[in-house]
Amino acid sequence: MTDTLLPSVTDLPQERRLVTELPGPRSRALMERRAAAVSAGVGGTMPVFAERAGGGVIVDVDGNSLIDLGSGIAVTTVGNAHPRVVERVQRQVADFTHTCFMVTPYSGYVEVCEALNRLTPGDHVKRSALFNSGAEAVENAVKIARAYTKRQAVVVFDHGYHGRTNLTMALTAKNMPYKQSFGPFAPEVYRMPMSYPFRDGPHTGAEVASWATTKMEKEIGGANIAAIVIEPIQGEGGFIVPAPGFLPALKAYAEQHGIVFVADEIQSGFCRTGQWFASEHEGVVPDLITTAKGIAGGLPLAGVTGRAEIMDAVHVGGLGGTYGGNPIACAAALGSVEAMEEEDLNTRALAIEAIMRERLEALQAAHPEVGDIRGRGAMIAIELVKPGTMDPDPELAGRVSKAAHAQGVVTLTCGTYGNVLRFLPPLTIPDHLLREGLDVVAAAFDA
Numbered sequence: 417m418t419d420t421l422l423p424s425v426t427d428l429p430q431e432r433r434l435v436t437e438l439p440g441p442r443s444r445a446l447m448e449r450r451a452a453a454v455s456a457g458v459g460g461t462m463p464v465f466a467e468r469a470g471g472g473v474i475v476d477v478d479g480n481s482l483i484d485l486g487s488g489i490a491v492t493t494v495g496n497a498h499p500r501v502v503e504r505v506q507r508q509v510a511d512f513t514h515t516c517f518m519v520t521p522y523s524g525y526v527e528v529c530e531a532l533n534r535l536t537p538g539d540h541v542k543r544s545a546l547f548n549s550g551a552e553a554v555e556n557a558v559k560i561a562r563a564y565t566k567r568q569a570v571v572v573f574d575h576g577y578h579g580r581t582n583l584t585m586a587l588t589a590k591n592m593p594y595k596q597s598f599g600p601f602a603p604e605v606y607r608m609p610m611s612y613p614f615r616d617g618p619h620t621g622a623e624v625a626s627w628a629t630t631k632m633e634k635e636i637g638g639a640n641i642a643a644i645v646i647e648p649i650q651g652e653g654g655f656i657v658p659a660p661g662f663l664p665a666l667k668a669y670a671e672q673h674g675i676v677f678v679a680d681e682i683q684s685g686f687c688r689t690g691q692w693f694a695s696e697h698e699g700v701v702p703d704l705i706t707t708a709k710g711i712a713g714g715l716p717l718a719g720v721t722g723r724a725e726i727m728d729a730v731h732v733g734g735l736g737g738t739y740g741g742n743p744i745a746c747a748a749a750l751g752s753v754e755a756m757e758e759e760d761l762n763t764r765a766l767a768i769e770a771i772m773r774e775r776l777e778a779l780q781a782a783h784p785e786v787g788d789i790r791g792r793g794a795m796i797a798i799e800l801v802k803p804g805t806m807d808p809d810p811e812l813a814g815r816v817s818k819a820a821h822a823q824g825v826v827t828l829t830c831g832t833y834g835n836v837l838r839f840l841p842p843l844t845i846p847d848h849l850l851r852e853g854l855d856v857v858a859a860a861f862d863a
């Protein structure tokens with residue numbers, strides 16, 4: 417059992433260490449201030465306040481050291497406070513913090529676009545534009561696809577998640593907590609069946625794709641569709657990996673009808689699945705690709721990248737925003753990409769997958785509640801069901817997650833039915849911590 421120690425692991429001891437009960441007294445005091453100052457509408461997974469983080473740990477304000485199996489929702493792929501990110505950000509923040517790229521541009525923005533154009537799938541000529549959040553990137557991808565095709569309809573899928581703004585709420589499938597009482601939603605959004613191998617029975621990817629394309633043809637008409645927007649591996653929807661052939665068949669339908677195929681790789685991109693982008697696992701080359709989360713080591717940044725003729729179809733001034741491609745966020749992105757390349761984090765994601773699958777398969781053998789293990793690379797989940805049935809068991813997922821939290825392991829749940837435990841460790845987590853974190857989760861099942 418050799419341990420993989422990447423150069424990015426900080427001086428923080430890479431250990432789980434509980435010195436108080438969780439939450440400790442300082443976190444409890446901060447939780448009280450939070451309740452008095454912060455809107456109750458902002459959700460919370462753990463009542464524990466962070467003070468430092470790096471490698472595979474988050475250290476809280478009481479001195480507890482937690483194992484991080486969440487990466488702040490797939491963001492700190494290169495780990496927290498990665499030296500490459502810190503160096504570049506410190507230099508940039510001292511030079512200048514903002515000019516607005518649309519007013520007086522700066523090289524960092526161009527360099528991030530060059531990196532996106534180089535790293536995303538396909539060797540066609542590409543252009544990129546930068547934004548602040550994933551939702552903003554998805555909105556802009558739809559704007560660009562509509563401007564290019566001069567069509568309005570947008571196709572999305574069951575279990576899809578694309579953000580919390582008005583248009584992206586419409587694109588998102590799940591009502592609670594994302595949409596409840598926030599309507600009316602944007603029009604011209606159509607939802608299609610998604611390939612969900614665990615729940616589809618014997619149907620192949622091509623079959624489910626044909627249900628979707630037939631529905632598109634009959635209910636919308638291919639010639640009216642501007643964009644098909646899909647996560648190549650669904651994130652919030654439950655780490656659903658579509659059956660082989662599903663994505664290529666949708667891409668073929670898009671090509672046949674002049675529809676812009678948009679891969680939302682905001683959660684699955686940037687080495688998370690063992691490839692730069694999850695579309696690559698099936699050789700799918702999207703026309704547009706949206707990125708955010710893992711792109712900039714924790715700083716807010718998002719991008720839309722795609723075929724030059726599509727990206728350039730928008731009138732001058734049609735894309736932008738005050739902060740989009742902020743220079744500090746761009747510096748962080750360049751540091752993150754450098755770290756991913758230097759440390760070969762795609763290979764690291766596959767090594768993490770091997771460790772997770774071995775441990776989770778043993779868990780499944782002992783616990784019939786574990787209905788499915790799925791995902792790719794360092795994006796792996798288990799779906800929990802009532803034994804012997806396909807009935808979702810969200811209560812168990814919640815209980816196991818809470819028990820792991822109490823033992824100092826940060827875990828997240830997801831899924832339309834809330835019954836999926838997902839694991840998104842930073843790729844800089846040492847092996848021993850990953851194993852210990854999974855052991856804690858397994859012990860929670862036993863208890």
Ligand SMILES: *Cc1c(COP(=O)(O)O)cnc(C)c1O
Pocket residue numbers: 548549550551552554577578579580647651652680681682683684708709
């Ligand atoms: C998180 C996420 C978004 C939204 O990103 P924000 O930065 O939270 O706006 C969109 N699509 C996918 C697939 C995501 O995982």
